[in-house]
Amino acid sequence: MKKILNHFLLIFALSSCFGSKNNFPNGEFPEEVQNFELLNTPHDEMNMDSDVLYHSVAFTFSTNQTSAGGQFDLEVSTLDIIWDTETGSLSFSVSEGENNRKNAISKASNSSCDERGPYSFYDESGDLVMLYSGRCDEETEIKLVREITEGSNSTFSEPQSIHFLPESHAEMYPSLMGGDFQKSLKIEEGRSPKNIVFSADMGDGYDIYQIEIPDGISILEFLRSEEFPEASKLNLNSDFNDHFPFVYKNILLFASDRSGGLGGYDLYYSIFQNGTWTDPVNLGDQINSAQDEYRPILESFVDYKNDMLIFSSNRPGGKGGFDIYYVGYSFP
Template structure:
């Protein structure tokens, strides 16, 4: 009998708690989410928490889940009367409101090692010269790298900064043990915007990329105007060992190039996005995409007036965003309506 009374009493307490929550919170506590599927906006949206009245562009990101590290170039630290670009690292978060069906983005403010990683990594590259075009990737064999270009040799040269995940090390010297530079195609001219790709390669995060990279792309003007070049990566040699080895590498100019400026390539899966001032666009630099069929790159297509303007759109980054119904395109533009100079933007695009 006492056992039965105890069960009844526990049920009564449980009922009162639930009833109280229901009464205080209304029906929302029991409501199913109205918008389970998350979308990036179809209209170009400024990354307001990252932009300043200065020039903010040349972005690199880690693959998007909820939080992602963003590293980009900015002249916000320039002294009066000068124009110097440094790499800036910030962690941002995207949040989808399942009740309202809206997306918000904000900078993550935290002193944790993970959140400070991008900031500290970017700061470790600062010099009195210009740093642009960041691209990060990881390899299971030799750790993680941030590639970027610096103009300390009279033109932009690719640098590699090796770094470690901060949870397993104790000092800044262990996290960022140094950097090295290397010429790839020529001893002269600007070499910028390196990126990797392969049949199954995916740029994932600092912990490592999925599958082996087979080729490297970069933009170079050593033959005059900027063109996009492709370099084969040997199967029997780790990527960074090959790039840092002595001697120039053999590169092939892609068939998608024109006699105009073709710049800032980035590849996600089998799709390349890049910037070009070729005729037929909307003005200045426009964003284009091309798909790889396993043998060749398709004829580039302009991303259209929903993204491009009569001003400059530059350094596109494409991410599949697996938890969203569409993919995200991030880029920089000096269009009117921003905070000043180049600003950072994002927009939802169809899955590819």
């Protein structure tokens, strides 16, 4: 399904019926971390991607539920996010709508490999592109599936492998950034990404890298290249594992087991300013725990006071293993 609107049609319908009071006109996500119960199971759910559709949000994530704790597959769950303007309450429900993302995911998940770290965007034709990390036979590489539209029909390409690095390393969690690029909008002139950010284990552990996207080339031409410009390590990396990057505008979110955290992997952010990344900031004990927090992403909504920060964690109190959590957050 082609993207036409960006973040304009969240579900206010249940709260805007004739005669209802408008005591709380602007939505607000809670400032305390919440379990995303509609998405979680007793197994592991992690590595979220989100996409606001016409009247709902499609969440794509990794889960080993189908294999009862074995391999990870990608799953899609489309939810309505409902803000009641009369009572000021937030709720979620499973959407009745359908979207082509499930078809793309079926292309990715029909294998014996682990699929993790989904990241979607809309190319110059307005077609859905899904990047993800596939791990087969001890090798982890980035893969691509793309929607192919012919008239009123659409299909999806077979997965294509992408190797950003010249040697065999685990390459994971790609994210586009730069210029006026927005992952939820079709790429057009003036809105092309300038860099791709990803993590890889080129050294003793994981670091975060970026590759510059040359001018005058479409994103698909770039991703399908046989050779890529040399990857550079971001200045925010530490001597520990810096992993699970996600870029939202000029904000880089990632997880790290660097010293000074609360335990395991903590969530951090850095802001791109004056051509460099600021010193990473720990998101603090209101979000991080003594356990592991993985793959943070950020989603912004019109008419909401704050953004939705989504991540996975194996903290106590969940349904089992890693669960997906969300919290309201406002970055400086």
